Amino acid sequence: DAGVTQSPTHLIKTRGQHVTLRCSPISGHKSVSWYQQVLGQGPQFIFQYYEKEERGRGNFPDRFSARQFPNYSSELNVNALLLGDSALYLCASSPWGTGVIVQETQYFGPGTRLLVL
Amino acid sequence: EDQVTQSPEALRLQEGESSSLNCSYTVSGLRGLFWYRQDPGKGPEFLFTLYSAGEEKEKERLKATLTKKESFLHITAPKPEDSATYLCAVSGSARQLTFGSGTQLTVLP
Secondary structure (H helix, E strand, C coil): CCCCEEECCEEEECCCCCEEEEEECCCCCCEEEEEEECCCCCCEEEEEEECCEEEEECCCCCCEEEEECCCCCEEEEECCCCHHHCEEEEEEEECCCCCCHHHHCCEECCCEEEEEC | CCEEEEECCEEEEECCCCEEEEEEEECCCCCEEEEEEECCCCCCEEEEEECCCCCEEEECCEEEEECCCEEEEEECCCCHHHCEEEEEEEECCCCCEEECCCEEEEEEC
């Protein structure tokens, strides 16, 4: 079975530009979350989506936005890029569901490495 | 606010030398504690989910345990291929993962 896929794998942008990152969840998973990981740190939560609705947002500026499509895939958009946005961007999917604890586990994709010059 | 602290930051072991990694946490309404393995430049690979104090799970040379304030990842007779960064995360009432900074494990042959 295919795991979480992300595209592109690597990206180089300059300050002020815009970037769109894409994620396809594991088949059957309805929730997608986005994380930012800078070197030497653990992933930091950005957004969580379930059934195309935003269910949670981390402490990130409004330059960051996301959406989820009817097929449960997702996009993360970042406007007006800053040098500090350079990081590994991770997408994770989970079944979500209610009342069944086992569905809490999130499975991660390989990430998109973004470098802002 | 959920918080996770992992120790040590880095650990070097000789092959076969068993040890434990620590994850201390505070969370509002624990829905799960998760351990992941991450190789350089790659996404985290899921290892274990623990849901309640006293729970234990094992996989090959790894064993994860959970108390009300901590989780331990025990590594028995590690091999060089176990070298990686091990991440601990909690999911609370908001159902978002809060990660620690990880423990970078190096196993020397």
